Amino acid sequence: MDTRASSHLADNTGILTFASDSSIYPSVFVGNGDSIPVTHMGHSFLHTSDKPLHLNHILVTPHIIKNLISISKFSLDNDVSVEFDAYGFSIKVTRPTSSTTWHRRLSHPRDDALHHLLSSHSISYNKSKSSALCHACQLGKHVKLPFYSSESNVEFVFQNIHSDLWTSPIPSKSGIKYYAIFLDHFSHFV
Incomplete structure (x- = not known):
């Protein structure tokens, strides 16, 4: 050698x-x-x-x-x-790494970004099977969770306010891990 x-x-x-x-x-x-x-x-x-x-x-x-x-x-x-x-x-x-593994390793880029890296020979992966849905990407693209049906009726703004406190798994740039959501039941303004 x-x-x-x-x-x-x-x-x-x-x-x-x-x-x-x-x-x-x-x-x-x-x-x-x-x-x-x-x-x-x-x-x-x-x-x-x-x-x-x-x-x-x-x-x-x-x-x-x-x-x-x-x-x-x-x-x-x-x-x-x-x-x-x-x-x-x-x-x-060296065994080929799956596209799903590269997707996770590279912080969940879009498919076209992975294809660009593959075509430039920066990475290699087996093309046999790729995951169509990434659970983490789906959660990351949600703007809000769905609202459930309610029997209560309100007739004006600020009559009924819903709130929730969430914990983020990843802290923000300023180190904040929690955030509060307030929803007006009448206007659905968040």
Whole structure:
């Protein structure tokens, strides 16, 4: 595994599942600044218990001292991450996050905002199933709760006032957590 390599490099075609004697690169530069010729290009796999991992566009350079796997290319081709520790490295398969999870993580944006982030490759999510209704968004868009039918009749303003004290789950910018609502029964003015 090489963090600086821009391509996978191999010293022979024996490890390739497919090889072509043509390459788009006639040579590559190695760490000491030397240019070494590329003779073939091909593909291979790393077989794991989870899924085969692709090694695309391996450049065969017989003069390379060690075979190299480009971490950036490997991560991009397989949607994985590579983590290093004192004992070596681990390959972690990144699973697509649902659009619902991204919706919640990003403070409940509209669908077009999520689609913009997806098209700009800022996030990725599986498109198989998305939640049409978000309970938190529905509550956040309510201006007032529905009124229930009442048998009492009023004939003028301020004859009957309803009030309620609410606790907000999120404090306002000024730190206020409570608010009071007063409703005139005759005019329904709040």
